[in-house]
Amino acid sequence: MRKLLNLLFENYTLTEDEAYKIMVEISEEKYSPIELASFLTIFNMRNITLDELKGYRRALLDLCIKIDLPKDAIDIVGTGGDGKDTFNISTLSSFVLAGAGEKVIKQGNYGASSVSGSSNMLDNFGYNFTTDQGQLKKEVEEIGITFLHAPLFHPALAKVAPIRKGLAVKTFFNLMGPLVNPVQPNFQNLGTYDVKTARLYHYVMQNSGIEYSISTALDGYDEISLTSPTKVYNNYGEFILESKDFGLNTLSAEDIRGGNSIVDNSRIFLNVLEGNSTQAQKEVVLANSALALQTIYPSKNLIECVAIANESLESKKALNIFTKLIRS
Template structure:
């Protein structure tokens, strides 16, 4: 590691094989936390290049638990890279349950929050969810509730090893970038929120080299999801478009209206308010917007207005709450 760090400090780059080897050794426990922190810090000071990204991804995919039997469900994953420093409530996680309650299969790959109060795993755990890597249990959840939750560290040793370092650093790292593309199910449908346009272009390039039906979203004021606080860009196989909130029939909102709170309890209450259809208009609308683009990814022949209506009906009718309760009964 000393040799690698010296190279990186001299502004050199890793090739794909080197990046793969380093992350593989990291997962095997060959580096201590100080070395891992130093390595991660390099990529806080300069951008990761495409060869390094693919190498890291190769390592994580080789190391991940085999859950390929779940591919037959053709689920969608809705995920943000995180690291936008906006501390929003659990928008993508709620969107997953809305989409599932609208009748679509969802495989949510998530983790504890590293840069926000509540990541997907935080809010799941707060509600009593017991994480599992048992394929039969995950399949049962998909069968009966349309959704399975995959807690990232259970499926990849590297994610588990670096978790304490990421939490201690408390800033965006390249693992934020990798998380969305290392779902062990390898879903063919992905809704990915990114925190800047440069990341949007990177993932666009990555997804072009796969068979995925992808939708990459970015709010132009820096959110890694459709925030409705500004115009937002959507990149998919259908092309690139910039929308305003008004274009899709939803009200523009203010950043403070999306705040996720200062504690796990506050974050959990917002989550419950949305499920119970007791949330503010802004909170509900932002979940509907992200859910709608996920539905359109699955049904590209539907207009975004039709997709919003499907999401709204699922949430306001109580179907989303019912789905979440069933999910808890199976996964707690």
């Protein structure tokens, strides 16, 4: 690792096969915590390359615990690491989609640089993380949604979790999470914190056979924020979306900010599902849910998709799905 670190400090970039090999060795615990911290920090000093991203992704998918779940489902997930401290918008959108009758297989993790990743939220409500295929299949088939806690399925992610938490800044593992759902469902709605990363995702996903949308708000959010225009890449090209395209309001950063603790964010989470949130909190969830629905149904326009998502919330179907999952 010392030789490799010296090369990387001199702006050497890895081939796809070299990146693959390093990820395998990380999962085999061949490097010390100090070596790994140095390695992770390098990718905050320069952008990850397409070959590196492809190599790390291929390794994580090869190494992950395999699970046989229906692929005709969607994952909704962002990189995190945007430093915006929003509430759990993508996780809420997952329940909105399930409430609208779609199958959702969401992968998530504890927050490394925030107080409330999707795993923090579900753990706080008492959901039991598992790799039991029977249980996960039952959830997705009978409830409409299941959750894959990433460290249980990815040995390399588990190995670096304490280091990521100690660094408390985004690392290239933030980039990997959305790309390595073990099921690789047929539909994926991915969010990134900048346009460069969104474009890399686009290159990776183009030949994946998956229907996808990749979004990044131009003011730095890893999802549609309605605080600025959003750049979107999908199977059909790239375009800019504004709040008016959803028939929704333009919001401020304060409108969608989360709380200072998991308790605060849990309260917002339930308020959205129970119909007690602010209009802004509801609308940002509707926007992200709508783009995910359009990923599944490209012929539907976004305003139609907002109406479907709104019905899921207003009817309390999304809340009912959430309650069933927590009790499962």
